Amino acid sequence: MGPRILRAKRTRWEIQLPARFPRPTRPAATLSAVEVHASLPGLANGHLSSLSESAIVSDLTDGQIVQLHGLNLYRAYAYQQLTRTLPDTDPRGPVLRDAARRHAEASLPPVCGGDYVAEHWLACSAVLLLT
Numbered sequence: 669m670g671p672r673i674l675r676a677k678r679t680r681w682e683i684q685l686p687a688r689f690p691r692p693t694r695p696a697a698t699l700s701a702v703e704v705h706a707s708l709p710g711l712a713n714g715h716l717s718s719l720s721e722s723a724i725v726s727d728l729t730d731g732q733i734v735q736l737h738g739l740n741l742y743r744a745y746a747y748q749q750l751t752r753t754l755p756d757t758d759p760r761g762p763v764l765r766d767a768a769r770r771h772a773e774a775s776l777p778p779v780c781g782g783d784y785v786a787e788h789w790l791a792c793s794a795v796l797l798l799t
Contacts, residue, residue: 711760719743720767723773734786740775741793744768748797772797 710717720745723736747768754761779794780785 685709711763714759714763716763716767720763720770722771725775725778728778728783728786731785732788734778737775737778737786737790740771740791741790741797744771744775745793745797747771 708716708719720796722740725736726732745768747764751761751764751768754764775790776794776797779790780787
């Protein structure tokens, strides 16, 4: 795997862990500014920088490139999970929901009707996102 994919995999865990395992010393529905700044730079200012852009898959028959669809679906899932940890009035919520929507729209279509290289495992990521 190239360094870009490895960096993306590291980033997705940095994003998901605070949502899955909130610290018991703070309210479960909040993310601290330190966590947000470290994992999602720019979110406090209303944007996610390059993490809000979905990855572009140039060849659905390439087994390595098509993994970027899985990355998009997983990011969409992680953004949804983070949104659920925020209070309804938190201004970061709409930013995260919009990023989740864009990532899902970019990568849900190839789950069905694409090439076998993508279809046979992307369904797992799609189920995670949609449930």
